[in-house]
Amino acid sequence: NTESSGDSAEPPAQQKQLTIGLANQQESVTFPAAISEGAKKKAAELGVKLVTLDSQGDQAKQASQVQDLIAQKVDGIILVPLSPGPAQALVDQADAAGIAVGTAHGYVGADRKPEDPYSKLKFIVTEDEVGSGATAGEMAVKAVPNGGKVAVITGAAGFQENTTRVSDFTKALETKGGFTVVATQPGNWTKQDGQAACQNILAANQDVALFYAISDDMAVGCGAAIKAANSTAKVIGIGGAQVGIDAIKDGTMYGTVCYKPFDEGGQAVQQMYDALTGKLTGAPKTNFYETPGVTKDNVDSCVPQW
Amino acid sequence: MTNPAAKAPAWRKALAPRAAGVVYAFIALLAVLTITSSAQGRPSYLSSVNLSNILEQSALIGILAIFMTVVLISGNFDLSVASTAALAGTVALKLIDGNGTFVAVLAAIACGALVGLVNALLVQKVGVNAFIVTLGTLTAVRGVVQAILDGKSITAHNTALLDFSTGRWELPVAVALVIGVALIALAVVLAVRSGAVREKLVAAWPLWLAGLLVLAIAGFRPNLLDQAVPVWIMIGLALVASLVLRFTVIGRNLYAVGGNAEAARLSGINVDRYKMGAFVLNGVLAAVVGVLYAGRFNSVDPTVLTGGELTVIAAAVLGGTSLFGGSGVVVKSVIGTLILFTLSNGFNVLNIGSNYQNVVQGTVLVAAASLYTATSQRDRALFRKRVARKAPAEPAPVLTKTGA
Amino acid sequence: MTNPAAKAPAWRKALAPRAAGVVYAFIALLAVLTITSSAQGRPSYLSSVNLSNILEQSALIGILAIFMTVVLISGNFDLSVASTAALAGTVALKLIDGNGTFVAVLAAIACGALVGLVNALLVQKVGVNAFIVTLGTLTAVRGVVQAILDGKSITAHNTALLDFSTGRWELPVAVALVIGVALIALAVVLAVRSGAVREKLVAAWPLWLAGLLVLAIAGFRPNLLDQAVPVWIMIGLALVASLVLRFTVIGRNLYAVGGNAEAARLSGINVDRYKMGAFVLNGVLAAVVGVLYAGRFNSVDPTVLTGGELTVIAAAVLGGTSLFGGSGVVVKSVIGTLILFTLSNGFNVLNIGSNYQNVVQGTVLVAAASLYTATSQRDRALFRKRVARKAPAEPAPVLTKTGA
Amino acid sequence: MSSDPGGIPPILDVRDVHKVYRTGTHALRGVSMRVRPGTVHGLIGANGAGKSTLIKILSGAQTVSDGEIAWRGSVTEWTSPSQALADGLAAVYQHMPLVPSLSVLDNVFLGHTGSLRWDRARRTRELAELCDRVGYPLDGDDLVGDLSIGARQMVAILQALARGPALVLLDEPTAALSPSEREILFASVRRLRDTGTTFIYVSHFLDEVLDLTDHLTVLRDGLVVLDAPTASTDEAALITAIVGSRLAAFEAEAPVAARSLGEVVLAVEDLASGTAFGPLSFDVRAGEVVGVAGLLGSGRTELLQALYGADRAATGSVTVNGRGRPRGPQQAVRRGMALVPEDRARQGFLADWEIWRNISLPDLPRLSWRRMFPHAAREREQARQAVDDLGIKTQTIDSKVGDLSGGNAQKVVFAKWLYGNASIFLLDEPTAGVDVGAKSDILHLIRRLAARGAAVLIVTSEFEELIGSCDRILVLRRGALVADLASAETDVHEVTAIASGFGSHGDHPLGRKAAVS
């Protein structure tokens, strides 16, 4: 890797400039926006032209944007897929046009696992959602060593993260024993709805010992609810976002899992560059970047990127 | 000329499902949730904490629903409220650290008024359909928010807004008791003064029922007198808006303008002023809500409140507001909001799977609205038949004189 | 009695911004994008590939807009289309591997018809407001989708739907030429037969303009005759719906029902049947769209098409359809859809920052609608003044007979 | 133009006013008129002559295209009704713009300025006083949308009077009123005139006009064709002025006594509906013209609606052409019934549609190829026929019905049923707002329909008209059928007396006034 980046600092002048398309999810959402930032920075470093398109969360739009990128004859497409199923068709289209495709923050193929990349991809750069759940579970077990009631705050209904980020979390609790999950309720990804869900759950179960919110925003909202209800429950989030890290520092949250969208975007561009310049060959691999658990003890190890 | 037997007394009208349906639906919902919750051995659903939660969660959407109702009464339509609130919140947080709370809030409210004014001008002066105008501003204003925030969420350091909008305020029990007694006394005085005591007393049910409610709260759930500031704001605005709509000429004119703009114009009412005023008012209050919303966590992100406009309109329509103008009651819209939030509170309390929440929510929404539409129609049919039976009091002799 | 000079001839009406505004807006938008794009040294905006892209991207929403227009004409409102489409797509993909394409598609369409029927019954028979009913079904049906999919996206192995909805079909150039000539000939024949050749010829502009367009495409952009199947379906449905609305008793009655339900009812039209029919039709077509949408990637996920209903209604309203019923032209709604998608296509092609896209989109939406509202009003004002000036043409003999 | 006797300056001076509508219709072509204070100034003319246009201009609801109006000597620049109202002009418009979702009380005091507070108690008192003064009781709590059209007309009149205006513009206020309400109105007008209020009064009833007004202006095609004190004219002169060269024999012909009647085509037994009417029974034969007389709110409209199947709550039996009671208007139309509703704007036509599409609406299948594809040429031909037959004044059959004058719109509603297969006509105030010439045309047409074997049931508050054109008259009072009279053997006085609850068959209204019940 060091070798390739060393090369890319001074791209050979005779070579035509590479154009990479980034078909992003929704740049008004902070996470994909940070991916785009990271990708732009890396592209500038590498001297690559980056065309970023924002589907604004609309699957059909993402599809047409990939078509537009194909029509523009870009050299490679980094797809931040909205959904693995439809994304496969997009990858097929790009592949048919002879354009290299890789994904960031997501994978392709409805009935696949992220570890098993679709063969027409060049690479996958993503976070290990299931692993993050496990990390959160480990933290939970440490936070509440004696067990107790646990409530899970999921995102809006219909998101895959609601299962991937939760399955190994509950597994970790079960392994330890002594925990009961008393509620699994949606917080719709926002602080306010996370707060409402936790308020309501606390009204029905005053003795919840731990809340696991699958995003930092919801976890922060949850923290506010806990404070207002004078509960001693601890909150664990996922994301390592600025709000989450701040909340860990001031004690509102117990811990989170550190996601790094900026690095992720950069890494995806790097991988695509390598693929286009022939440094990345062979069967596609899934790159899970490091997503460590963060608590007050090691909070400085996670520099928030979104 | 008028057949008095055929006329329903005022109180019967006031209590008919047609008029008070949303109240019944709300009570029914609370009853179902309370019973289910106690059957599952959970703490009382009607605990002060839970009721306060519902109120707090409803407060901001409730405020929006009040002024959406005003716009709907005026015969217009506003999809841009949620975006406007997002813009105001963003502006407030952007400015508060550098320029102080006052400037920040003022700027935020000015933004809201501006959006309202743009809507008003395009709809009333240019004559473009309100749906398309406010869909346009919904999109454009959201775009401005996105451009300002550039994909990042921001947090302010100045905590003035945070302190204000997460603050709580407690109504002293004594004051509550006085208010409760005063309301009941007012109802009685009004009834006695008018002569027809019994009938008037029943007709004034909102008054004494509110009084009893306040007394009951003060007596049995004094904790409920301690509410978050946005809840008090919602209650205050609902009261003021109700009183203005009901007891001032402005209110009458607003209903007239929405009910038949041509008739209102020919009666000398400045139709444009009322319709535009409603838009601007709605923009201003959307801005206030945006500031309160941003203040709740002292932070905003570009997707704040996305899609909120449909919830707001749903609350107003559930409260019986007509989409065609000329009718609507703000308090009922607030109750419509409470229904929506009670429902999601109930999901959380009963821990209903998130995949099924939408199914239940949609069904309850339609069921609530159907219930009181259907009963009010059956009611009418029943009523008509009953009256019909006693109608022809004087059997008239038919004088036939068919000639030729 | 008649002042012929004062009367606008039919062709003037047909070409007035009021009637054809959306067409002008679309042309203006295309012109702006073409010029900007060529000024930036990009490939021609009007290339076959790009035009085909726009058409393909618009096709599904365009189909929904056609039948949304039908519902709006009938005086109702349907927010549930996007959810219905998602349900149909889900059902189709769930069943296709086990039960074959035919059963899957049939079941999907049955689901759509069912949702339409539920809407229809609640709105027409129970009498609940269409907004609240369809908001309820929007939510409930989406819930059903979420419950079926349980947070996962699914993919089918049977590629029948994929092949169908991503397939392309080419209209042979010869056939296109024949159609073009036939359209122009029809316009001429109609004009000649009616006598007033010049005027009729101008009035029939959609006919010969369409003919010319087809000829131009066949001659200069034959690649455009090769389109994705959904595009042909959209064109076909738009044609059929237009013809039915314009040239059959059913269409006429539908407009009557939406324009004044009471007058239609007393004229012997079965109002309920038309209004309910529109809902069911809309449900069925939403299901077809859902199947095509699912087929496009042979995959669905629980958030498929979320929020699509607003785009669809926006397209219809942009096309001049009234939200109050009784007026609307499906072809204009399709053009409204094309405007929306041309806009976002333009953003991509010109690579406008996504933060600003919403600002531009909202502004263009309002500007387009304002433009033709404003011009049509100015038109009238101008016209009025011109006539007024030449008004007192004939000095009237006033018979005064002031006696006494 | 006209000299001012006694030198009293006119309160309102209309000088050479032109009005061109945006459709290009030149509705007023230089109208001049002087209205002296404290008089009732009649404004008459055929349908579409421009009367309502002039009223709307005077009230500020429309602006002039040319010319000027002087109010109390100074030229006005009213651009909205609020200014005219502030200057003391109040109008009762022909189409009665009221807010249906508000109560009578709200409507009567709509737009009143002064105090910010809506003092309900005070307004209720004022309404009661006003009702007392006018002599017409109204319940302030009723929703205007629930009122019958006659009651709505009274609300509109009270709304105008409630402002205590100096000049009241009345545009066909009596078109929807029955004789007793008319008397109430006339009494009020006379009383107010005597206290100095000025009126401009538009009507198609020449007897009323001759009776009530002090001065008359006759419009024809937007021009003043006659301007004279009422005392110096007579009915014949007015008719000539109104209809111009069109010679209309509108003296009501005596009903053809010996006309052979066919079978019973409409048999009604114990039909009742809620509080509105019934139970009542009667028959109508083919070729028979039956009038239904009654006062405002006596249930006539409801009766027709029930016969037509439009009232689902109705009970009892109806036999239509040998078949049962239609369960809805659709069935009624299939069984050969036709209804001309009284509230034309709400129930009769589509304002945005052209004349020809409105007329063809009820029997579109008949005018269509294979009953499915409308044949525009045939529809238009039929519309042209109707324009000729009924003298609908319009530039083309492509005009929108909403742009027509009130009487012409009424003719369109009537025309909808003329050319189809209808054999039983239910006509609710078919001549409301129709001018003298056209009224006689319509009555002739009705008789021709009957001669062709149709059965006709006419509701009108014009008892004279009923007697002139019907074979038989049913009198309703408070929903009960109180008399069934052969029109040859009765007269207006008797019908009026029975309808209003005095006297019975044989009573002379001026003689014994015995209540029936």
Ligand SMILES: Nc1ncnc2c1ncn2[C@@H]1O[C@H](COP(=O)(O)OP(=O)(O)OP(=O)(O)O)[C@@H](O)[C@H]1O
């Ligand atoms: N809003 C309008 N737009 C266009 N034309 C109109 C409009 N209102 C009236 N007209 C036309 O102006 C002419 C005069 O109409 P007006 O209503 O003044 O007649 P009128 O004398 O009141 O007739 P009626 O006795 O039938 O009420 C008619 O030809 C009518 O079609």
Ligand SMILES: Nc1ncnc2c1ncn2[C@@H]1O[C@H](COP(=O)(O)OP(=O)(O)OP(=O)(O)O)[C@@H](O)[C@H]1O
């Ligand atoms: N839509 C309605 N809702 C409630 N009451 C109504 C409605 N329409 C009519 N009524 C009442 O029914 C009774 C009969 O009214 P109807 O209109 O049949 O009388 P009418 O003899 O035709 O009088 P008019 O001359 O006013 O038309 C009246 O008391 C009237 O107030």
Ligand SMILES: [Mg+2]
């Ligand atoms: Mg008139």
Ligand SMILES: [Mg+2]
């Ligand atoms: Mg009547």
